Amino acid sequence: MNNHSSPRAPRLDRVMTVANLASAGAALLFASVLLILLQFLSLRSAMVEDMRVQMRIIGDNSTAALMFHDRQASKETLEALSASPNVSAAGIFTLSGAPLASFARDGAEPVAMPAAWLIQDGYRFGWRELELAHRIIGNDGPIGVVAVRASLAQLHARLLGHAGLTLSIALSAMALAYLVVSRMRRVVKTAEAHLDYLAHIDPVTGLPNRHAFNGRLETALRSIDLNGGSVGLLLLDLDNFKIVNDTLGHQTGDDLLKAAARRLMEILRSGDVICRIGGDEFAIIIDAMHAAHGDAVAEKLLNALATPFEIDGHEIYVSGSIGISTYPEDGADMAALTRNADTAMYQAKGKGKNTFERFHPDLNQRAQKRMTLETNLRKALDRGELTLHYQPQVSLRDGRLVGLEALLRWRHPELGLVSPAEFIPVAEESGLIVPIGRWVVHTACRQVAAWRDAGLGDVHVCVNLSPRQARDPHMLHDTVMALREAGMRPQQLELEITETVLMENVHANVELLHRLQREGIRLSIDDFGTGYSSMAYLKRFPIDQVKIDRTFVRDIPGDGDDEAITTAIIAMAHSLGLTVVAEGVETEAQLRFLREAGCDTMQGYYFAEPRPADAIAVLLRERLAERE
Numbered sequence: 001m002n003n004h005s006s007p008r009a010p011r012l013d014r015v016m017t018v019a020n021l022a023s024a025g026a027a028l029l030f031a032s033v034l035l036i037l038l039q040f041l042s043l044r045s046a047m048v049e050d051m052r053v054q055m056r057i058i059g060d061n062s063t064a065a066l067m068f069h070d071r072q073a074s075k076e077t078l079e080a081l082s083a084s085p086n087v088s089a090a091g092i093f094t095l096s097g098a099p100l101a102s103f104a105r106d107g108a109e110p111v112a113m114p115a116a117w118l119i120q121d122g123y124r125f126g127w128r129e130l131e132l133a134h135r136i137i138g139n140d141g142p143i144g145v146v147a148v149r150a151s152l153a154q155l156h157a158r159l160l161g162h163a164g165l166t167l168s169i170a171l172s173a174m175a176l177a178y179l180v181v182s183r184m185r186r187v188v189k190t191a192e193a194h195l196d197y198l199a200h201i202d203p204v205t206g207l208p209n210r211h212a213f214n215g216r217l218e219t220a221l222r223s224i225d226l227n228g229g230s231v232g233l234l235l236l237d238l239d240n241f242k243i244v245n246d247t248l249g250h251q252t253g254d255d256l257l258k259a260a261a262r263r264l265m266e267i268l269r270s271g272d273v274i275c276r277i278g279g280d281e282f283a284i285i286i287d288a289m290h291a292a293h294g295d296a297v298a299e300k301l302l303n304a305l306a307t308p309f310e311i312d313g314h315e316i317y318v319s320g321s322i323g324i325s326t327y328p329e330d331g332a333d334m335a336a337l338t339r340n341a342d343t344a345m346y347q348a349k350g351k352g353k354n355t356f357e358r359f360h361p362d363l364n365q366r367a368q369k370r371m372t373l374e375t376n377l378r379k380a381l382d383r384g385e386l387t388l389h390y391q392p393q394v395s396l397r398d399g400r401l402v403g404l405e406a407l408l409r410w411r412h413p414e415l416g417l418v419s420p421a422e423f424i425p426v427a428e429e430s431g432l433i434v435p436i437g438r439w440v441v442h443t444a445c446r447q448v449a450a451w452r453d454a455g456l457g458d459v460h461v462c463v464n465l466s467p468r469q470a471r472d473p474h475m476l477h478d479t480v481m482a483l484r485e486a487g488m489r490p491q492q493l494e495l496e497i498t499e500t501v502l503m504e505n506v507h508a509n510v511e512l513l514h515r516l517q518r519e520g521i522r523l524s525i526d527d528f529g530t531g532y533s534s535m536a537y538l539k540r541f542p543i544d545q546v547k548i549d550r551t552f553v554r555d556i557p558g559d560g561d562d563e564a565i566t567t568a569i570i571a572m573a574h575s576l577g578l579t580v581v582a583e584g585v586e587t588e589a590q591l592r593f594l595r596e597a598g599c600d601t602m603q604g605y606y607f608a609e610p611r612p613a614d615a616i617a618v619l620l621r622e623r624l625a626e627r628e
């Protein structure tokens, strides 16, 4: 199984670091050169200034010697310059250019009378030497010239020293900067790697997350576009994971996910990729070679989950529902491929979970049909296409009508009568069930009030509550308002919640049911035996009644298992102080069996199918007559 990240393009940060260091180095070099130049200029002017001072002193001291052509005195004055190590030669000349005295260090050429321009400018720099000239002024004006030639060797040596120092400081600064930048880069790289990990890896399972999945799938599809072949996408959703999370806590939920991910990873091949793309959803990309074997892989994945998980001392059973789509056959791009695998996965869930489904275009047609239903359902309430039918519930002790279940009916002008089994799931998924459910409660309550006002007596009505309605924060208030408006006792209303809905969010539902119970509304569990079926859980909910699902009633008497289950449910419910209704009773034999098993109430075609309100009025009138 391949879960490593793909090789990345040359990292921008490396290029940036080199660029930063190079520009810092260039700036430092430029500054150093500038500094050396300044040093050179300042050394030069200091040298000129120093020599000029000395020449002025020589000149001042030589005035008398020049006037009296005293060569000896001039020579002695001149020799004072020998103390200056830069001076290689010097001379004193009369204005006519005749030398009066001269001085030259060993091997140095004596100076000649300077040219007029040099006397004018005062000095001239050569490569190795500095030549200077200074006019000697007597009482009546210039009387002679001092000329000096100074070596620049010492200036150059000092400059070299300065330059060396400046450059070594610059180089040390660069080295320090390099060290700091390298260290920073290492820190940034570690932080980057961590961020990268967080951005691509799911922290619970250690698998690539949805973000990484998109990248992997895109790469896989691109490779198919270039090289041909096919790629398989499997979306796996853990069935009932939410129940584990809600009942055993999030830590156990996380541990379960981790263990499930490990098992799934173990059975996949090295070229396959598995990612966790949602709470309890995994995506598996099967490489081109194995795409055709998607079904086999799906079976292997389901088998891997079949053995119960041992977590924190709990034995947990989970199954999976898998949808498969193949590229390029089932979708031209990533979005279509994923959407179709998702459609197939929902189909697998609808088929009863723990199974897989391959995508086929029919599924899309079904999705299309669903869309049409949804569009029409949105208008159904306003157009008055919804009505309620009521199915009587009868006491098994004396055969008297004890209540009615309100059941929705939708008659569409073109689609005809649409079964609730078909449109309720659509209403649920689209959220339309919230306004529709509100309408059902209000209509049922108003109908009960209408029967009462017509003198047909008080009646007890049951209304179905869907998962979405249970989560609606206004549901309780709406229901209480409906009861008040109708002037009904809260005990006349019973809300039916399926086991599956209850288990979907145990904590929130326990709270909701307690609040409903505090209002006096009765509660019953619908379709009991088809979901989590645990009496232990039942104890946690403040319910009044259990409704045995009609699938158990269907084959009794005769089917030993169903007989045993039905009898056990009735006995256990009674032991918890709950009454029991059996639904779907169609025959005399079923009725007899249920009565003997101690069941309290029955509902089914044997007594009456769901009927419109006016047909129910007839039954209520008969009930009144029987009483009298």
Ligand SMILES: Nc1nc2c(ncn2[C@@H]2O[C@@H]3COP(=O)(O)O[C@H]4[C@@H](O)[C@H](n5cnc6c(=O)[nH]c(N)nc65)O[C@@H]4COP(=O)(O)O[C@H]3[C@H]2O)c(=O)[nH]1
Pocket (backbone or CB within 6 Å): 391, 406, 407, 408, 419, 420, 421, 424, 437, 440, 463, 464, 465, 466, 526, 527, 550, 583, 584, 585, 586, 603, 604, 605, 606, 609, 610
């Ligand atoms: N085979 C057989 N079936 C019988 C018999 N007696 C009654 N039934 C049918 O069993 C279903 C009982 O309703 P349910 O289990 O709550 O199941 C209901 C309920 O889950 C949902 N539903 C119906 N009305 C509403 C509603 O107002 N709100 C919500 N949330 N769901 C509703 O739609 C489901 C189907 O409703 P219906 O088609 O009316 O189907 C009804 C009823 O017509 C019988 O003897 N044999």
